[in-house]
Amino acid sequence: MVDSQEMVKKVFTQDSARVDTNKGDAYYNSLFEKAKSRLEALKKQPALKDIDMMEVVESEGVNRRDFMKWASATTATLMLPPMFTPLVAEATELMNRVPVIWIELQDCAGNSEALLRSSTPTVDDLLFDVLSLEFHHTLQSASGHQAEEQLEDAIHHFKGKYLLFVEGAIPTAINGGYGTIGASGETFQENLERLSKDAAAVVAVGSCATYGGVPAASPNPTGAVGVMDLVKGKPVINIPACPANPANMVGVVLHFVLTGQIPELDSLLRPKFAFGYRIHDNCERRAHFDAGEFVEEWGDEGAKNNFCLYKVGCKGPMTFNNCSIIRYNDGANWPIGVGRGCIGCSEPDFWDKYAYERPMADANIKAPTGGVEKTVDEFGLGLLTATTIGIGVHAVASAVAGKRTVHSEDGEE
Amino acid sequence: MKTVDLVERIEGEAKLACSWKNNIISDARIEFLNFRGFELILEGKSPLDALIYTPRICGICGQAHLHTTVNALENIYENIGEKLNITKKAKLLREIGLNIEIIDSHIKWFYMFIMPDITNLSNSDYSDYSALKGKKWIKASSVASETIKSLAIIGGQWPHTSYMLPGGVVSDPTLLDLTSMQNYLDQAIKFFEHDFVGVDFEKYLSFSGLKDVNKINGDLKDFVNLSFENDLEKIGMAYDKHIVLGESTLFKSGRINKRLSTKIDLNRISEDTNYTFNIEEKNDSKDAYGWAKNVKYSNEFYETGPLSRALVQSRKFIKEIHKEYSDSVFTRVISRMDELAHLLYMTKELIKQVDISEESFIKPKISLSDISEAKGVGVVEACRGSLFHEVSIKEGKIDSYNVITPTVWNLGPGDKSNYSIAQKAIIGNTSIEKAKIVLRSFDVCSVCTTH
Ligand code: SF4
Ligand code: SF4
Numbered sequence: 001m002v003d004s005q006e007m008v009k010k011v012f013t014q015d016s017a018r019v020d021t022n023k024g025d026a027y028y029n030s031l032f033e034k035a036k037s038r039l040e041a042l043k044k045q046p047a048l049k050d051i052d053m054m055e056v057v058e059s060e061g062v063n064r065r066d067f068m069k070w071a072s073a074t075t076a077t078l079m080l081p082p083m084f085t086p087l088v089a090e091a092t093e094l095m096n097r098v099p100v101i102w103i104e105l106q107d108c109a110g111n112s113e114a115l116l117r118s119s120t121p122t123v124d125d126l127l128f129d130v131l132s133l134e135f136h137h138t139l140q141s142a143s144g145h146q147a148e149e150q151l152e153d154a155i156h157h158f159k160g161k162y163l164l165f166v167e168g169a170i171p172t173a174i175n176g177g178y179g180t181i182g183a184s185g186e187t188f189q190e191n192l193e194r195l196s197k198d199a200a201a202v203v204a205v206g207s208c209a210t211y212g213g214v215p216a217a218s219p220n221p222t223g224a225v226g227v228m229d230l231v232k233g234k235p236v237i238n239i240p241a242c243p244a245n246p247a248n249m250v251g252v253v254l255h256f257v258l259t260g261q262i263p264e265l266d267s268l269l270r271p272k273f274a275f276g277y278r279i280h281d282n283c284e285r286r287a288h289f290d291a292g293e294f295v296e297e298w299g300d301e302g303a304k305n306n307f308c309l310y311k312v313g314c315k316g317p318m319t320f321n322n323c324s325i326i327r328y329n330d331g332a333n334w335p336i337g338v339g340r341g342c343i344g345c346s347e348p349d350f351w352d353k354y355a356y357e358r359p360m361a362d363a364n365i366k367a368p369t370g371g372v373e374k375t376v377d378e379f380g381l382g383l384l385t386a387t388t389i390g391i392g393v394h395a396v397a398s399a400v401a402g403k404r405t406v407h408s409e410d411g412e413e
Numbered sequence: 414m415k416t417v418d419l420v421e422r423i424e425g426e427a428k429l430a431c432s433w434k435n436n437i438i439s440d441a442r443i444e445f446l447n448f449r450g451f452e453l454i455l456e457g458k459s460p461l462d463a464l465i466y467t468p469r470i471c472g473i474c475g476q477a478h479l480h481t482t483v484n485a486l487e488n489i490y491e492n493i494g495e496k497l498n499i500t501k502k503a504k505l506l507r508e509i510g511l512n513i514e515i516i517d518s519h520i521k522w523f524y525m526f527i528m529p530d531i532t533n534l535s536n537s538d539y540s541d542y543s544a545l546k547g548k549k550w551i552k553a554s555s556v557a558s559e560t561i562k563s564l565a566i567i568g569g570q571w572p573h574t575s576y577m578l579p580g581g582v583v584s585d586p587t588l589l590d591l592t593s594m595q596n597y598l599d600q601a602i603k604f605f606e607h608d609f610v611g612v613d614f615e616k617y618l619s620f621s622g623l624k625d626v627n628k629i630n631g632d633l634k635d636f637v638n639l640s641f642e643n644d645l646e647k648i649g650m651a652y653d654k655h656i657v658l659g660e661s662t663l664f665k666s667g668r669i670n671k672r673l674s675t676k677i678d679l680n681r682i683s684e685d686t687n688y689t690f691n692i693e694e695k696n697d698s699k700d701a702y703g704w705a706k707n708v709k710y711s712n713e714f715y716e717t718g719p720l721s722r723a724l725v726q727s728r729k730f731i732k733e734i735h736k737e738y739s740d741s742v743f744t745r746v747i748s749r750m751d752e753l754a755h756l757l758y759m760t761k762e763l764i765k766q767v768d769i770s771e772e773s774f775i776k777p778k779i780s781l782s783d784i785s786e787a788k789g790v791g792v793v794e795a796c797r798g799s800l801f802h803e804v805s806i807k808e809g810k811i812d813s814y815n816v817i818t819p820t821v822w823n824l825g826p827g828d829k830s831n832y833s834i835a836q837k838a839i840i841g842n843t844s845i846e847k848a849k850i851v852l853r854s855f856d857v858c859s860v861c862t863t864h
Pocket of ligand 1: 106107108109110111167168205206207208209213214241242243244469472
């Protein structure tokens with residue numbers, strides 16, 4: 001049994017250190033050289049779209065300086081040192097060398113919506129003008145049979161080169177009968193398997209595509225699963241969250257353009273540059289947490305003073321994601337900013353584990369790592385009892401260490 | 414002859430199967446073939462969980478689902494004799510959030526969904542509207558992105574915000590926040606004046622007759638011209654029966670079946686599933702062909718959406734257009750775009766009314782998880798029309814949850830004796846291109862339809 005309050009406090013207040021932000025000069029220098037020659041090679045390849053990035057940027061009234069500011073912010077998001085900024089800028093201009101195909105399966109289109117909403121400083125243009133989006137179900141002009149043909153052309157033409165973005169889960173019950181697509185009635189599963197076969201990598205966006213998401217919430221009526229459960233023998237990158245943050249989608253493409261490789265991933269296949277930290281590590285309300293100042297219930301004095309939301313169910317301490325840094329809608333805001341608390345949407349099965357009624361007071365929730373434990377409130381500071389501490393600390397500590405399994409200490413798994 | 418076409422650029426995909434006789438569509442089926450099962454997933458969950466589940470039914474109208482869930486849960490309190498005290502501020506913030514979502518959706522719908530099909534009817538150069546790269550497309554997408562930020566300020570993010578809960582809202586905007594919201598809306602109004610209708614905002618709002626259609630300039634003018642070149646004012650008529658369930662500062666509830674009646678009895682709403690797949694494959698009825706259900710009021714099909722809202726609310730400009738062109742594609746599209754103007758105006762007014770010194774949230778005395786048995790319904794006007802949720806709880810958990818979306822009103826599978834609204838509007842058309850435009854005039858959303 002771990003010693004009580006101090007230990008819990010330590011777990012919740014220490015920064016998680018899953019990402020090594022300083023890998024040393026030698027590492028970065030060699031990566032820099034590699035990226036440079038990769039970009040040289042890409043430059044020699046024909047552009048898939050004949051659009052000059054800087055022209056676009058300038059025609060939108062954004063000057064070179066603003067653009068470089070954006071590039072340096074993006075470099076930081078990718079957790080690269082500042083010397084990479086010019087390369088990131090260059091990679092942005094070369095985004096039209098990498099074809100992207102985007103499909104929607106059992107989804108709500110929330111990630112496409114989020115993508116449409118990204119515009120720093122007209123990343124709309126970066127994406128839509130420069131990014132070679134060869135196919136997008138909802139956004140492209142073509143529809144009907146014409147759209148189907150366009151997709152066939154794209155996968156044929158860019159065999160082995162395209163990034164396949166997948167939005168939505170894949171229903172597997174009744175032989176895939178809960179979701180079919182196209183004139184031939186191909187099931188979502190068949191569609192995914194066919195399109196991922198010739199992709200350079202498959203990027204699952206949103207919690208549905210990554211872990212099955214809402215459709216997979218119990219009792220999972222349609223047998224929904226995520227991309228990584230079906231696609232084998234191919235790099236799969238998960239960008240969970242509901243919706244996924246467009247900055248992270250752009251980040252993955254940029255990283256691919258820059259290095260020709262997929263970014264470093266954690267055990268859940270999430271890029272570490274985005275999911276290497278907990279929400280809690282960079283939360284604007286963190287000082288209040290450390291000071292023990294909590295919103296006790298919505299609308300109280302604490303709420304008016306932007307105190308910590310832990311006691312009204314914030315899952316920031318168990319959730320790995322970078323929205324506390326980049327926020328949503330071009331940085332306009334994020335859930336904790338309005339006093340709602342984090343719901344843990346980038347963690348597996350968060351629908352069943354984390355989404356329990358808020359405030360969390362009486363809900364028995366499962367630990368981030370799969371163990372069973374008592375309520376979060378019970379291991380809220382000041383409310384600790386000896387039994388819950390042992391379990392709670394263990395589970396949370398495992399999460400922080402990034403392990404996927406936990407040996408529950410109370411014997412119930 | 415029979416043809417099957419795919420309808421994309423909606424949220425999700427639909428199939429349009431038409432039968433033809435003498436080059437005229439004699440029968441039409443709209444097949445929705447994807448299903449997630451939200452209602453089943455909600456069973457057994459804590460009632461407050463619904464607040465984060467239902468917005469995920471749709472990435473476009475999640476706000477509306479959130480608001481309807483809150484209404485349904487608050488209705489439960491009312492039904493057990495424990496009416497909650499919701500402050501004016503909380504009500505305003507909810508309505509403002511919902512309005513902004515509709516504004517955003519209407520802008521996008523025009524540029525991303527309707528215009529690409531309509532400009533296809535013409536040989537002239539409309540490349541400014543082409544998806545992903547046309548100047549107008551890009552401009553509209555960035556205006557929508559800017560506008561939605563005003564919702565993020567109170568909602569925390571968009572899509573999928575969860576800032577409302579029984580008792581009020583969690584957000585507590587400052588004066589500065591409210592001012593930035595106004596600024597974002599001002600930008601949208603500027604866009605409306607300069608690019609969209611090419612008419613001064615005040616002047617547009619005073620439009621009241623058919624002749625005012627000629628005063629329209631800007632991008633909407635392109636739509637008007639294309640409509641009259643291609644007879645869109647003559648196609649797409651359904652039953653011309655309309656229903657509006659929700660009420661807000663701008664919208665009034667009521668229905669039109671020849672005459673306007675302001676009485677709505679939610680108990681007269683009924684659903685049937687004879688033409689709908691069953692969750693267990695083997696139990697499908699032989700007529701089943703998709704996941705959409707039929708919904709009726711007093712056993713009749715009604716249309717819902719911006720046109721219905723304008724008529725029930727008696728908005729002069731649209732009433733005049735409707736007198737001339739009935740419930741055609743043209744009238745339907747113009748109604749939606751006209752609503753955009755009124756929403757922009759009204760939402761700015763509502764923001765002005767927010768009194769920041771009021772409470773945002775007053776905690777209910779009883780927790781929903783302590784209620785042994787109760788029922789609640791909620792209705793709201795979403796971008797595409799009336800949205801209805803019905804929840805019942807037993808022993809503090811959701812016992813059943815039923816969602817009826819606007820697209821189910823408009824795009825149901827129809828039945829032996831009657832075609833659904835969209836079917837009726839499609840039958841009789843002479844080309845598949847036009848049939849698809851008719852279908853689109855309802856602002857189809859496949860994920861909402863089947864949920
Ligand atoms: S992960 Fe969330 S945003 Fe994405 S499709 Fe699923 S419900 Fe929608
Ligand atoms: S609001 Fe949540 S993430 Fe922020 S400090 Fe409190 S517990 Fe941590």
